[in-house]
Amino acid sequence: MxxxxxxxxxxxxxxxxxxxxxxxxxxxxxxxxxxxxxxxxxxxxxxxxxxxxxxxxxxxxxxxxxxxxxxxxxxxxxxxxxxxxxxxxxxxxxxxxxxxxxxxxxxxxxxxxxxxxxxxxxxxxxxxxxxxxxxxxxxxxxxxxxxxxxxxxxxRTYELLLPRTWEEYLRALSGKERHEIQRKLRRLESAGRITYRVVEEKEDVRSAMDTFISLFRSNATEKAGFMYPVKESFFRALAEALAEARILRLSFLDIDNTPASATLCFDYRSTVNIYNNGYNERYKSLSVGLLSKVFSIRHSIELGRKKYDFLKGDEPYKVRLGGVPVQLxxxxxxxx
Structure with a gap:
């Protein structure tokens, strides 16, 4: 009724x-x-x-x-x-x-x-x-x-049709971008013990969002200004609500157990949407901001997802990682 x-x-x-x-x-x-x-x-x-x-x-x-x-x-x-x-x-x-x-x-x-x-x-x-x-x-x-x-x-939004394997994804990139990603990954791996972890359970989201908000605010003044108190409350409430709906994917790239970068993604109907991200300035030279997205794409492929949506904005990394523009x-x- x-x-x-x-x-x-x-x-x-x-x-x-x-x-x-x-x-x-x-x-x-x-x-x-x-x-x-x-x-x-x-x-x-x-x-x-x-x-x-x-x-x-x-x-x-x-x-x-x-x-x-x-x-x-x-x-x-x-x-x-x-x-x-x-x-x-x-x-x-x-x-x-x-x-x-x-x-x-x-x-x-x-x-x-x-x-x-x-x-x-x-x-x-x-x-x-x-x-x-x-x-x-x-x-x-x-x-x-x-x-x-x-x-x-x-x-414009940018989206990537995901192949079946990580190797197919790398082959689809330009030679220059493929080389750059592989070089950055080798450099990252030499910096310490690398862990990629995903937070999806509602009971773990609150503390994980503390870390995400801190990373988000730390690496760009425009992002710090964006995250005023009401928006922070929205982000936190949204993360918990989407975790309960089994849509949230909050991921962290750790170096020696220290969070270096994070991505806030939504996994819905075989599409992963990357909504926002942040990184620790201490690890900027290791390209952890870009590599957190690379790890997210690889994880999406491993899960068998069909599409990766970078969402709005013309940031150059989206094309470098294989994104194709879609006019809104x-x-x-x-x-x-």
């Missing part, structure tokens, strides 16, 4: 305004066929973000139904006569709607009819990937739906 705050009926279609509890129930219900393809719109992510940053806004979680079947969910915030996807661009790399595959057209038409009925004039869908099925539906049929869509070029689009919808 779904929990709602409000409903709007539209012929054989219905839009319900959902509570946090009902959103989590839909996520755990395997019978509704919703495609939770974007980690940044999972309920566990959205709720953690809202607890930290969104409480001054009105959550407006719209579920669209066709003939009593759930077609999709739009996790909005409402701000007067506009709505936007929950999240913030400095913390959520991209977004998407949660839709049953093949129901994109029904979902959008039902949702847009409801929003017009409620006096909404514009929707900010945020940054979207080009392979989003909802974005494709909007591009092809926006005019027929009575709306105007704008898609501005935004940042800032998507806005206005109703005619």
């Amino acid at each position: 779904r929990s709602t705050m409000n409903t709007t009926s539209l012929s054989s279609a219905t839009v319900t305004i959902e509570s946090w509890d009902s959103l989590f129930r839909y996520w755990h219900d395997k019978d509704n066929q919703l495609d939770w393809n974007c980690i940044f719109t999972l309920p566990v992510w959205l709720r953690t973000w809202w607890d930290s940053f969104g409480r001054e806004h009105e959550p407006y979680i719209c579920a669209a139904w066709k003939n009593q079947q759930l077609a999709g969910i739009a996790p909005f915030l409402r701000e007067g006569n506009t709505v936007r996807i929950m999240g913030s661009p400095d913390l959520s790399d991209y977004a998407d709607f949660i839709v049953v595959p093949g129901q994109e057209s029904h979902f959008l038409r039902i949702l847009f009819s409801h929003l017009r009925h409620e006096g909404i004039v514009s929707v900010h869908a945020g940054l979207m990937r080009p392979d989003s099925s909802v974005l494709s539906e909007l591009k092809n049929n926006a005019q027929d739906m009575g709306c105007k869509i704008s898609m501005e070029l935004a940042e 689009y800032d998507c806005r919808i206005e109703f005619a």
